Amino acid sequence: MSSQDIEEDEVDGFAEDAGPPRREWRRAWRSMVRGGWPIFALLILVGVTFAAAFGPELAPKDPNRQNIIARLKEPLTENRAGKVEYVLGTDALGRDVLSRLIYGARISLVVGLTAVFIGGAIGIVLGMVAGYFGGWIDDVIMRLADIQLAFPFILLAIMFLVVLGPGVVNLVLILGIGQWVTYARIARGQTISQREKDYVEAARALGASTSSILFRTILPNILAPLTVIASFNVASVILAEAALSFLGLGVPPTVPTWGGMLAESRDQLLAGRWWLATFPGVAIMLTVLSFNILGDWLRDFLDPRLGENG
């Protein structure tokens, strides 16, 4: 591919509002295959998404069904008939680890994506408003951001979840609100760099309303760096969710989560029941790793100059 091609592609990809054309997708795919790791990440995320979407169909057992006779079975234990009934073993209540793992994908993904969406939406709107108008509005919004950054985030989340009580909605809201600052800072900087450009002037001259200029004219042009941040952000939100579930501040214990499974595994640690702690941890690690790898790839792909290897 000549450098001419790349430039053309980039102009195509960013100038149009309608989303990248097919050629852009093909370029993305080729760059992923060349990298190797991004494909690995994509495959894992497709798998996790599949598990999250079709959990009930995929899971071999009911994840909450307790079976006292079959408790604490090691992975790949054969039953009397010589068949492996529990591929990844069972926990202290005789629940199937594999099924709980599959159901757990749902919470991690849903919480991760929703929280990032909420945080992203709040942050982008506030950041763009701050950057576009400047002045005291900018000052107020950015001071708020400073205050929030001064709080170690997990501690803030712990304090509010202890008070409000655990639950999916509270969890998503708090994790989401925790993320807005990152997006606001970037959206603000980008908006400042775009607001005097000709195409924005043109929209203004045509009499477009402020909200139309902000969200229909400027937003599509600053979305690329925000997407990169979002990918890394999903990774860190999933880690935070797991940590909070581990502390018992996540979703109610009847819902299987990876963090919750790890918390329960602690009681079995000294007895050497390694499988209870290993599998949920691997699931979290692979998912988070995939989002990090994709974030790295996306950053290099969208802006080769920024890349660590570029």
Next chain:
Amino acid sequence: MWTYIVRRLIQSVIVIIGVTLISFTALQMSGDPTYLYVSERASDEEIALARQKLGFDRPYYVQYLTFVANLAQGDFGESLSYRTPALDVVLERFPATIELTAVAMVIAIFGAIPLGVMAARRRGRPTDGTIMTLAIIGQSIPSFWLGIMLILFVGLGLGWLPISGHVPVLKPILEGHVLEGLRNIPAAVPYLIMPAFTIALFSLSRNARLVRSSMLEVLSQDFVRTARAKGLAERRVISDHALRNAWLPVVTMIGLEFGFLLSGVVVVETIFSWPGVGRLVFNAINQRDIPLVQTAVVIFSFVFVLLNLAVDLVYAWLDPRIRLR
């Protein structure tokens, strides 16, 4: 310089007011806090009496001002589970947490520099690839899981390191028994290794990537080329010229880093039964001891704000570009 200091001080005061406002709001959101202080069988009159005595019947702004005035005098309220002042309970555990975070910080910063430099010098070769792959994996491992795995395989499996326990170093020193504290160091180290590494791994990985990319940037600059051109040994080019510039971005992050590591202690101290503030918070969460959680969060935030202030001031003093702005 003075304008900068004053502006930075005002900023810190605003942030601290924000911290108190947020933690006050959090307590109010728990519903009527009176119920936290009376027994479950209390009659309506008793509850009303307690509410009046504790001041929860007054307007919010009066309550908030009282709350701040009390904080200023070191009165953080009483822990519900310990029935003693919450501040005393937190401060009692603080030295153990500082020991852990400080060691983690040393690992996260001084471990990252050689790794990042090595990766940058062998850019594109297997060493670089290995270090960077490990770094991205290190950023993806949940710390509490790493702790559990270390306990399971290094502690229980191999039996190399103790899986829980703590020998105090900082506490005897703070109490004036400096020698005793120092003599405890050799005994304390084995207990520190696994929990400190568990807290540090994420930062260590991130810093290694940061050092590498800022090293690559510095290595391509003119003064490095000049140093090489005048025939300086490569080792001296790296240590005297490049590294000095490359680790500035890491130094700026020390303040934030500390706060980040502090947030890690809740989970990691719980796993390793470390007798610090983190495990205290975990237990307080389970007992719904809200005043105690609140005290710990406020203290952590204060430490965090002051540390960031100190780092910024030292940095401004070192870097004339900020000082003269």
